[in-house]
Amino acid sequence: MNTVINLPSNNLLKLIKQAHLKSKKHHKQGKFVYPFGNGKADGNAGMRDLLGGKGAGLAEMSAIGLPVPPGFTITTEVCTFFNKNSGQYPSGLDADVAKALSTVEKLTGARFGNARRPLLVSVRSGARASMPGMMDTVLNLGLNDATVGGLATQSGDPRFAYDSYRRFIQMFADVVMGIDHHHFEDILQRHKTVCGLSLDTDLSATDWQDVIMEYKMKIREEAGKDFPQDPHMQLWDAIAAVFRSWSNARAVTYRKLHNISHDWGTAVNVQAMVFGNMGDDSATGVAFSRDPATGENTLYGEYLVNAQGEDVVAGIRTPQQITVAGKISHRSKLPAMEEVMPEVFQELNTVRHTLEKHYGDMQDIEFTVQRGKLYMLQTRVGKRTARAAMKIACDMVDEGVITKDQAVMRVDPKSLNQLLHPMLDPKAERRVIARGLPASPGAASGYIVFSADEAERLAHLGEKVILCRVETSPEDIHGMHAAAGIITTRGGMTSHAAVVARGMGRPCVAGASEISIDYETRKMNVRGVELSEGDTVTLDGGSGELMSGCVPTIEPELPGDFTRLMGWADERRKLGVLANADTPSDCRKALQLGAEGVGLCRTEHMFFDAGRIIAVREMILADTQEGRKKALEKVLPMQREDFAEIFRIMHGRPVTIRLLDPPLHEFLPHGEAEMNEVADAAGVDVEMVRERVIKVREVNPMLGHRGCRLGITFPEIYEMQTRAILEAAAEVGKENSTVVEVEIMIPFVSVEAEIRILKEMVDKMAEEIITEEQKVHYEVGTMIELPRAALNAGKIAHQASFFSFGTNDLTQTTFGLSRDDAGSFLPTYEKRGIIESDPFVHIDTEGVGELVRIAVERGRKSRPDLRLCLCGEHGGDAVSVDFCHEVGLDCVSCSPYRVPIARLAAAQAALNHSN
């Protein structure tokens, strides 16, 4: 889902364009600080790169007259400068900050450090892309032993003032001074125990004053210096801490997972404080302008009465629903904001419409109500599930808010995975053991684990795990990424777990409060039932249910919005989308999901069939051509029947069949029993089989005797396969009303002569087998999967009607990187940013991509009608599909489930590159 936020909506694009001249004027060299407030702003929504998402949103909201507490944004350029110059600031920054601060003072009528009417500010990070919870924030800044009195007087609530002060101290100590927050929790806990109090709200102003004293002593003890009383020193220390937090380990990991550049930097937003914890007429909340799970056009969100902003996101208190409808659907017992603060609710609803109309997309907003007055603190494009994204896009087209082009751009292709993959069978028995909030849709089964590290460890071993936590924090990101699903016992729909899980596309049940987890014993208890680490559970993030055992799954039904949107995508895309399909059932699935043909049918997969593997092994281990031929004759009728069925299913659509590719030793018998089987079948001594097994083994099988090298040295193998293909085509061509379109693909070509020799073989055999009445059209092409083939594409194209880029192997050879062995260093490379992303996931445009570009150019030059396709796993990756469009390929081919992803990505690529 996360890339949605990197695709600005088209209304936003318009705003950006309008803002461009303005921003050019405003963003003069050396302008580091952008004030906002009072219906005005120096910045605007188009300046996301410079002001970060939060800063740009605050500026835009302020400019269109929404109630935003005044403040200013220090640009991301300052962050970059700061990090490059070991913590130095550009000259002039201090003067700019001072000036902006004094404007805030004027607008609020308060003064920074003034004991009577103190100005308090928040200091928040805000990068170009949202990185929830990754960087640091300081609230209530400006409080000290003197100003806390002013706050007490002004608010008329000393208890609130001292609580705010101690919160500030705690946060400042943690974020700025690096003192672990548990020290302060311990002090608070001890105080409560001594005084016999149980809740924070039980503490009086005096209690808080005592706590504050202890906090300050602890700081001196831990840091060796005092908590700073000078608000300006507080401010500059906090700014520096936020800039530094861009480079903390959590943030770096997050960026790696979400393909966010480390160079962008964060902005810092300094803004006048408003308080949601000034009593029961105060509140704080987050909301979406539509339901982010279903896409329903209704205000959707949660709030907490008498709380500060971070309390909602942190998931410490279970929040209340904003609407009555939400309260009912979530079976919440707490009153909705619609009931408690109807006027504020109305105002918020108006803001929702204003923002949606203004931005042309669903918004994710943060607000605070201070003594009945609504303040907007953030707006940004809201993350949503794939299903919601579909519905919102289609609805907004119907509402006339966006165009179909825009709608196509609104759905992250990768997110379609959520819709396409199997869901729990509704008819299957569900032994529901607990319920929570349906925080992120999808179903998953796996072993229970209770720590992120264990989740990661088991996932690396190939296990599916369900991560169960009381609540999650940014430290758990790696485990959440590794898990198949996530359960928390605390927190709401906007808790850390819920937001992150939706972003990652992981199913999540949040706030399943019936469960109690014991991290120590690695057990959890639900209504008396005990589950241990390693037990299997199933969770349904769409219903919020947790079930014991593994519940069977079925194919999901696709919503109507899916069909509409994919139709729009198909009208827009230039790239054909084919499927990698080796079996009849693959082919059926591929057609159902919109594939236009088979781009890669791997014949070797048919060889592994239990009924055939013995004959195949006999063939490999034969020492003579006769021996091989004898074995191949057993395989021929089986392969012919496979191909015939595929041709029938594909009914005239192109079917690209790759002749045998992998090294023979992949088919070798392993144990004694298998060797005996082969010896029996071939009628030879088992000793001979053993010798041949040793002989056929290779040091680097990836670079060994495979692909067309087999076809050249053991011509009978490719002859058998070609015969099976052509005879099957001839057979189906006789039955069929349409022409059978066969594309025979020669793998692992490195020199022109290879394809020339093998094409001659195919042509000769076709002449013998295919007659005119049989309605068969065949072509011969090649895989381009070796650097030499790419470089010599001009020559190879003389022999080939089509190229199919095998970017898996091309990545292996271009990088000198064995996919099987890369696990020992590739994760380190990603973590340290040595490579931007795993080149097997997103195509490496600078190396592999350059070879593709060269091959396209040279191939087309010598054969203008050359057909160009990509059939590696990159064919189903949106980033790589964009590259394929850009470089001018004709089609991509990917696994059936990824076909819709490729279709949508291809449409987005066409739209992206149309300007």
Added chain:
Amino acid sequence: MNTVINLPSNNLLKLIKQAHLKSKKHHKQGKFVYPFGNGKADGNAGMRDLLGGKGAGLAEMSAIGLPVPPGFTITTEVCTFFNKNSGQYPSGLDADVAKALSTVEKLTGARFGNARRPLLVSVRSGARASMPGMMDTVLNLGLNDATVGGLATQSGDPRFAYDSYRRFIQMFADVVMGIDHHHFEDILQRHKTVCGLSLDTDLSATDWQDVIMEYKMKIREEAGKDFPQDPHMQLWDAIAAVFRSWSNARAVTYRKLHNISHDWGTAVNVQAMVFGNMGDDSATGVAFSRDPATGENTLYGEYLVNAQGEDVVAGIRTPQQITVAGKISHRSKLPAMEEVMPEVFQELNTVRHTLEKHYGDMQDIEFTVQRGKLYMLQTRVGKRTARAAMKIACDMVDEGVITKDQAVMRVDPKSLNQLLHPMLDPKAERRVIARGLPASPGAASGYIVFSADEAERLAHLGEKVILCRVETSPEDIHGMHAAAGIITTRGGMTSHAAVVARGMGRPCVAGASEISIDYETRKMNVRGVELSEGDTVTLDGGSGELMSGCVPTIEPELPGDFTRLMGWADERRKLGVLANADTPSDCRKALQLGAEGVGLCRTEHMFFDAGRIIAVREMILADTQEGRKKALEKVLPMQREDFAEIFRIMHGRPVTIRLLDPPLHEFLPHGEAEMNEVADAAGVDVEMVRERVIKVREVNPMLGHRGCRLGITFPEIYEMQTRAILEAAAEVGKENSTVVEVEIMIPFVSVEAEIRILKEMVDKMAEEIITEEQKVHYEVGTMIELPRAALNAGKIAHQASFFSFGTNDLTQTTFGLSRDDAGSFLPTYEKRGIIESDPFVHIDTEGVGELVRIAVERGRKSRPDLRLCLCGEHGGDAVSVDFCHEVGLDCVSCSPYRVPIARLAAAQAALNHSN
């Protein structure tokens, strides 16, 4: 040696240039036949491509007035046409041939098919490059039942006439009609037995007439048709047979071995017959204008009295020496031509001077003496040993015949191998068991084998073999190539075995007539001593001695000519030549052979030392950084001492050290004992060692965790190596009067960040270790051995002071070709011409070479002073060195013994590309 003939001498180049306008005029479209004779010729020496070497030589000799029997050449273009059009000829050819034939008739006063004065011709192949014995020849063509009488009358020798006729029939039947010659040998043998005759010369004219009748019957029986009586039909059949013989298996193999293009085709030379077998005043012979073994400036050759041309080359009779000096040095008992035919000898000596002056190079000539009159039948540049090539080149410079540039071009770099490699220790005991002719210099020890097939089989298994044959024929080529040395019991210095062995650079002792070989029992007997297949012998091709057992070798002394010629080469070359040297002794050898520094010092070779391997294994198998560090500390002082010694030896010359490159598992312990050793050294359980061994193993180690990937993931390894290098440099820098030049090379880089990170590490360590007084200059560079590195050379050059192309690995990745596994298909690929040559021997210019070209361009663009070197095995291959020069590299690095080859090849490249 063979490529010498592909490098036309510079005088010849001048001739070619002079001839260019002439030939342009003469070679009009559709001119297929070039007559020569009577002091004139349509063709000339410059038309080798069109007329073949033989045809061009005949034309040139005729034009400069040498006695050449008249004839004409049908061009190679006709051959190409013939082979492309299934045996059709271009239209107009028949008329051209008829016209040329009638000119020959006029010049000889004879007529084709005329019974009284019949014209007889030879029909011989002649390609652009010499392919001795590979294609077919027909002599005495024009004889039939009628014309044989005319020949008898004219020669006054009916016995001669019928002998000639039967020779013609036999040759024609074999070459044109495809009837095996053993049939005819059987008939002749039977006739001799019946008549009680033992020698061919015992047969009378009537005997030959009987034999001829039986020959003709045998032909009818075998071919189902009669031997053709029509001389025109004979002629056209023979021409077709010669053209077809271009594609016979022997010729194809020969071309493959000698890098001759299959596209060139052969010319056909039709020439009036002269007879060396018209009695004792007739003779035939071959000679060199200088001694081809030593280079002495003396006529050198052999002849046979009363014999036809092919008898000399076939090695059937042991020939006589031409000069008295030759007779003495070969201990021949037969009289020299100088004694027997002093006038003809004088004329031949004059011809030798004329030809040498005209061509400016040593010539290999064929001649026939017919009744006292000398006829020249062929001249071409003579093959020679490396030693002779050196001497001839230097002598000709001194004689003012050629320039130093020309001298440098005259020696085949590859042939230097003959001079550089160890020779038999003159002080060692030699148990000489037989003597023969010193046919091709050099010494070799190995197992005796008696067949070419067995030689090839054992050579493939890595054994050294000595091929022992009565005589060799073109069918034995593959075995001669596979053998380390060759012995024959029959034939002279110009026999097939001798010529081919010199061409291949194999030591050869020819005509060791004391030896009798029994192919059946696979034994040979020398003066009562029996040797069996598999016994070890040593042969010295320089002395002609065969010894039992293995005689020890010593380093050869290089002749003064070598030093002179290499000096000229060094003045001319642009490429620097460094050596791949891992040890102090490698370094000493490299300096001795003229290396300018170390281009590649592979640190891993030092790891295999028996004293270190346990510590290295301990390091690899350590599970923690601490464990690795502990083991590395043991290795550090040893590596430091290695490097220090190398720096001392190289004394200020650059030393390029590559940090650890190969996959760790190359160092893994193999058996139980080794695992125990490691476990002991590391103080861990052997079970843990076993587990780690399994974990470290890779599927494709070539593409695995190696090179800088190790340096990044286990930084302590590269840190230790860098420390060892820099500390050693600092130590030697203190002692030394010159600056220590260290180049630290990072292997297996694919992305810029890798080299950036590792360069920072080196720089940091250098800052700590190197002080200004220490006279150390270091640089950091990278291997370019992956396609991605080549494509991203522009970026990588920002971090690297130098590139070194590792074309071994680059070939593996560009082709997707594991060197370890290629044996199962690469030989087939070469044999079938799918690849031109083994890309690990000669650099693949179209794939690997293109990547080098790209990297050079991009690297230099971003860093103009980037140093560019090649350090794969291609660095010592002349063809690849030429490429390196052309593409603009600064230097090549190769194994010490190949340094002179690289120096000479670099000079030739500079001269080749200077025009």
